[in-house]
Amino acid sequence: xxxxxTVCTGNICRSxxxxxxxxxxxxxxxxxxxxxxxSVGIGPWHVGEPMDRRAAATLSAHGYGTDHVARQxxxxxxxxxxxxxxxxxxxxxLRRAGADPGRVRLLRSFxxxxxxxxxxxxxYYGGDEGFDEVLAMIExxxxxxxxxxxxxV
Numbered sequence: 676x677x678x679x680x681t682v683c684t685g686n687i688c689r690s691x692x693x694x695x696x697x698x699x700x701x702x703x704x705x706x707x708x709x710x711x712x713x714s715v716g717i718g719p720w721h722v723g724e725p726m727d728r729r730a731a732a733t734l735s736a737h738g739y740g741t742d743h744v745a746r747q748x749x750x751x752x753x754x755x756x757x758x759x760x761x762x763x764x765x766x767x768x769l770r771r772a773g774a775d776p777g778r779v780r781l782l783r784s785f786x787x788x789x790x791x792x793x794x795x796x797x798x799y800y801g802g803d804e805g806f807d808e809v810l811a812m813i814e815x816x817x818x819x820x821x822x823x824x825x826x827x828v
Contacts, residue, residue, distance in 0.1 A: 676710070676711055676828075677709065677710055677711070677756045677757070677824060677827050677828060678710075678711045678712075678713075678754075678755040678756050678757070679697065679710055679711070679712050679713075679755060679756065679757045679759065679820070679824065680712075680713050680714060680715060680752050680755040680757070680758050680759065681693035681694050681697065681712075681713075681714040681715075681759045681761075681782065682714070682715055682716070682717065682748065682758055682759060682760050682761065682765050683714075683716060683717070683760075683761040683762075683765060683795070683797070684716055684718060684720075684761075684765070684797060684799075685716040685717075685718055685720045685721040685799075686714055686715050686716030686721060686722075686745040686746055686747070687716070687721045687724060687726050687727045687730065687743075687745050687799075688726065688729075688730045688797065688798055688799050688806070688809070689730075689761045689795050689797065689798070689809055689813075690714035690716065690761065691714050691726040691730060691743040691745070692730050692733070692734060692739075692806075692809060692810060692813055693714065693759060693761075693782060693795075693813045694712055694713065694714035695734050695739040695741065695743075696734075696739060696810070696813045696814055696817055697712055697813075697817055697820055697821075698712055698740065699739055699740075700817040700818070700820070700821050701821060701824065704821045704824075704825060706821070706824055706828050709824075709828040710824050710828065713746070713752075714743075714746070715746045715747055715748045715749075715752050716745060716747055716748070717747070717748055717765055717768045717769075718747065719747050721745040722745050722746060722747050723744060723745060724744070724745045725743055725744065725745070726741065726743040726745070727799065729798070729803055729806050730798075730806055732803075732806075733806040733807060733809075733810050734810070737810060748768075748769065748772055750773070753769060753772050753773045753774040754774075755774075755778065756778060756827070757778055757780065757820075757823065757824075758774055758778055758779045758780070759780060759781075759782040759785075759820065760779060760780065760781055760782065761781075761782060761794060761795040761797075762781070762794040762795065763781065763792065763794060766779045766780075766781060781793065781794060782795055782812075782813065782816050782820075783812060783815075783816055784816075784819075785816040785817075785818075785819030785820045785823065786812070786815040786816040786819060787819065788815065789812075789815070789816070793812075795809055795812050795813065796808075796809070
């Protein structure tokens with residue numbers, strides 16, 4: 676069993692969206708039972724809350740699950756096999772929290788069409804279209820994350 680954690684700021688938009696997309700991708704690839712997948716936020720602002728309603732609506736409209744309760748990074752999380760950060764700041768915060776730098780990657784680094792250092796922007800303060808854009812970025816990275824996981828299970 677390998678552990679993969681998606682990470683954003685508050686764990687109500689980007690990281691839970693990535694968790695749901697990757698869960699479906701792992702299941703479709705036949706490795707869902709071999710990957711423990713979760714998501715967290717860097718900060719405590721939304722701990723215990725469901726995902727943002729716009730994130731849930733976007734996922735639901737594309738056939739993904741929406742079950743989620745926000746959590747914050749803790750000592751257990753930083754020991755995961757792969758920590759997928761939405762931004763370089765999140766990656767830095769994970770390393771500062773004690774994560775092995777070799778296990779921290781930008782989520783979009785798994786998308787071969789994304790430029791080096793590409794981040795997943797925060798859709799929280801924008802309109803609904805931002806959530807569609809984030810979903811497209813996550814879906815583009817998902818095959819690369821699945822390939823990474825399949826090499827290790």
